[in-house]
Amino acid sequence: MRRIGIDVGGTNTDAVLIEEGKVIRAVKAPTSEDVTTGILESLGSLGATGVLKGKQIDGVMIGTTHFINAVVQRRQLTKVAALRLGMPASASLPPFCDWPEDLAMLVRGGVWMVEGGHEYDGRPFMPLDEAAVTEAAREMKAAGLKSVGISAIFSPLDPSHERRAAELVAEVMPDAVITCSSDLGRIGLLERENAGLLNAALADLARDTIAAFEQAIRDSGIAAPLFITQNDGTVAEAGQARRLPVYSFASGATNSMRGAAYLSGLQDAMVIDVGGTTTDVGQLKHGFPREANSVVKVGGVRTLFRMPDLLSIGLGGGSHVELDPVKVGPVSVGYRLLMDGIAFGGRQLTTTDVAIAAGLLALGDKAKVAHLDAAACRKVFAEAARMAEEAIDRMKTEAGDVPLIAVGGGAFLIPERLPGVSRVMHVEHGDCANAVGAAIAQVSGECDQIFKDLSRTEALSAAQGIANDRAVAAGAERATLKTIESEDMPLAYLPGNSVRVRVRVVGDVAAS
């Protein structure tokens, strides 16, 4: 197996080449305005030594913050037609009703609500009003809309109304990009619909970005399939990622955690990823980040889909430092570190300057930070360690000391000993853990459904079967499937001992 993993971050584009489980080469290049130049440069430097020449590459896995940045920065978004199948329920809370107004103004192309949807036990809530769907599609087309988000009541249990509506819309608008909310999972109509609408709003950007990625790979002379990494630490084929860009929102942080697991050999540990501006803390369980099981806001929009459970704090290699009293962050010099830091001739004291003064980093001009004595450095490091310790403790789910893997460019801020931590591991190539995580990503399948009148074991095994089939459909090799998460939740006020079961499996990418 020979794979290239690339992580396109806000500051750097990192790339690694992995061969038979070993990191052969890791490079960093500044992220370019147009994204692809940075990718081309990192692919160029990966191959510059000739390691790529004449070799078969099995896959290029790219992780990108491009899609979530578009939402947060409100740019390059497509106008969306929202079609909800659930009338006469929920009429008072139409699509976009809980969005920040500035974002809604950019994305809301029109709202259509028709009869349809299901009950919690699979009975139809109302028959799908097909004529109304077709009429809505004609109006969408007349309004010049090209991206459609469809949601239906209880569609994670029964997606048939969403699927049928998508067919009907496609008959009228064959070129439309259609997102069905059931493809994004969880129960909670508004949050699932919001995820679907955000996804639909990224239709143009996803198409252009992935085309640009493919072009960059071709231009580098690499003949390998493109995969995009996802929030849950797995990859999707380029075509599927183009369809579901929201699944790539938090993939950078996830890739770091997966990379940390891979580089350290630990499957269960806390991970701290210290970047330039922020530090993410998460927990690895069976080699994957623990997922948030509650609402996650993206650009001010409440959503509910697969996202890692992370705590971000304002600590990083570029964090501003004040000495009296000691204060670190949350403000950072960000990508201007190599210009604004004192050791680089700038005026802002940063954690990197302190590390240079203390002899931890051999960068910049040490003489420029000679005024920082050992006691001052110790105080700054103690403050950074205190911030890290608290964040780690907040993210722990059980008492007792746990191992900690420190990765990212600012990992020097994490000391060798921390309270509540059994041991701290700094790993080789830890500064490119995100690209490593991308390179090793697998394919997943998930089931989140309500089962009635089954024993707990029967319900879990039914869910397992569905998740397995979905993973295989997404490109996994069946023989390699492994369950990484399995959770059952009894439900209040429902008859027949209803239980909601969620199972997630992963497997290796099937040979094509």
Add this chain to the structure above:
Amino acid sequence: MSLREITSDDIESLAVGAWILGTGGGGNPYLPLLNMRALYREGHRVQLMDAADLADDDWVGTVANMGAPLVGQERLTDSLTLARAVSVMEEHIGQRFRALMSMEIGGANGVRPLMAAAHLGRPVLDCDTMGRAYPEAQMTSVSVGGLTPYPLSAVDVRGLESIVKKVPSWRWTERIARKICVEYGSVAATCQPPRTGAEVKKWGIHGTTTKAIAIGRAVREAQRRHDDPVAAILSAEPGKLLYKGKVIDVARRATEGFLRGVVRFDGLDDWRGSAMTINFQNEWIVASRDEAPVAMTPDLICVLDSVSGEAVGSETIRYGQRVTVIALPPPAVFLSPKGLEYVGPRAFGYDLEFRSVFST
């Protein structure tokens, strides 16, 4: 007689406060809050009225949604359906309600009477029948008062409408209404048995809407100032701080339609080294420290997020959450022998003699 307008800021506070008074259950008031924001944007306004201002022969409609919170998350919630449940009842009894009130101020039902009131142009009483959330219809002050347990209207958004015309007891009201609710798809808007002004004045739990607003306002203002929101609640209300810790285990099981279970906590700060468990049946029922019960229903046990001060529900509580547990005093009506029989620890299957944390 005085009516005061409920401001949109009051509604934001009400949603936060009602969720805290939900004592772990009652459903998050987020969707009713979204409805109220929309109704206020359209120009609707709701007036708040003191129960003392009712005439003895006024009629009062008690509003509540029944059903599974999960279904509510999909079907959302519709103000017109709640208004329709009220109208169906008015048609049945041939009387016009002077005002509407909440069955339970705790959780989403704390906001729902406002949704019906906005459409029907009636005031909402500063009053409810639980002072919090409880899982069953007979766990109310009007049930303790032995008031008539019928009729009840139940309405579905599709136009299904039912009247429970006559039942012999509140337990039957609960049983029949629950069956209807399940057939509707496990969510129904209901208008509970109508009350007269005299009954509400005698048996209503008064001041609970303003109490929920005050609690919510304390939390929101503390959040804005970056102060301790839990301390803000305890300075606004005569509550007691019971514990501070993190969740280390949650065991849940669904039995007879209820979510039952126990949460275990590990102490933080002053409570380091001390363990707490809280048993729940939708709502928090009994809290024990180092295996000794320290608070129990009808005292209100509130589990709050230690940072935001907002309520943590029994459906969503999870490993690792940092929480602060406080107790708030119970409505006096539940401290009588009959009140304790309906909502004391034995009503939930705990063989414990009720002792209030506020009596020591």
